[in-house]
Amino acid sequence: MYFIANWKMFGGLNSLNSLHKVNKFLKFLKKKSAKIIYCPPSTLIRPMSKKLKKSKIEVGAQNCHEHESYGAFTGSINSIMLKNVGAKYVIIGHSENRQAGETDKLINLKVKSALKSGLKVIFCIGETLKQKRKKRTKQVLNKQIKLGLNKINNHKKILIAYEPVWSIGTGLIPKRNELLQTITSIKSIKRNFKVLYGGSVNPKNINELKSINNIDGFLIGGASQDPNKFIDIIKKTYN
Numbered sequence: 001m002y003f004i005a006n007w008k009m010f011g012g013l014n015s016l017n018s019l020h021k022v023n024k025f026l027k028f029l030k031k032k033s034a035k036i037i038y039c040p041p042s043t044l045i046r047p048m049s050k051k052l053k054k055s056k057i058e059v060g061a062q063n064c065h066e067h068e069s070y071g072a073f074t075g076s077i078n079s080i081m082l083k084n085v086g087a088k089y090v091i092i093g094h095s096e097n098r099q100a101g102e103t104d105k106l107i108n109l110k111v112k113s114a115l116k117s118g119l120k121v122i123f124c125i126g127e128t129l130k131q132k133r134k135k136r137t138k139q140v141l142n143k144q145i146k147l148g149l150n151k152i153n154n155h156k157k158i159l160i161a162y163e164p165v166w167s168i169g170t171g172l173i174p175k176r177n178e179l180l181q182t183i184t185s186i187k188s189i190k191r192n193f194k195v196l197y198g199g200s201v202n203p204k205n206i207n208e209l210k211s212i213n214n215i216d217g218f219l220i221g222g223a224s225q226d227p228n229k230f231i232d233i234i235k236k237t238y239n
């Protein structure tokens, strides 16, 4: 099971103190299958990976530029630079970035460049509330997968994170049956790919979510910033 923490644009150097608690908890968690990945803001990747050198927690980034080498792109960071400071993963296609203008084509270039640099990719997809109401979820996800992963079939290096846009940060989660069906449908398009769920995962709803047996893990935003909540989610998943 994957537990991926997306800190979004939160955190300074003092936030790294919270890792101690999670690390300590993991030492006693006798679950080899638990893969914990923290995706902090880029400014914290280096100090975090140094701090976690002896830990089983891995570090990832939240986005990257599509250009495969250095270049005149003020304010941007590419996948080589992320790898260089200790990232092993990168989130690509997060709905907050899609909403800010990232297209499927751009996302596809980013995925390709990240894989080329040796990063694993957490590829996010998800429908908006409007699309869901129009019963277009399947169609939207198919398109995002088809275009975003065009000419890419590296199932061992890519995790798909299904994150309904209407669920992110709202406290809402899909109905059990809907989620089961959607994950099955994603897995039928991309066989052998691991599929995670993300969107308002918290200690209160994890028991319901964990009972959906085709989910391979969770991408956790808000709740991952609090070590107690993050630990609670992992604990409950295995109870």
Ligand code: PEP
Pocket (backbone or CB within 6 Å): 006, 163, 167, 168, 169, 170, 198, 199, 200, 201, 219, 220, 221, 222, 223
């Ligand atoms: C996210 O932004 O990837 C996410 C899952 O956020 P939250 O858990 O806060 O809904």
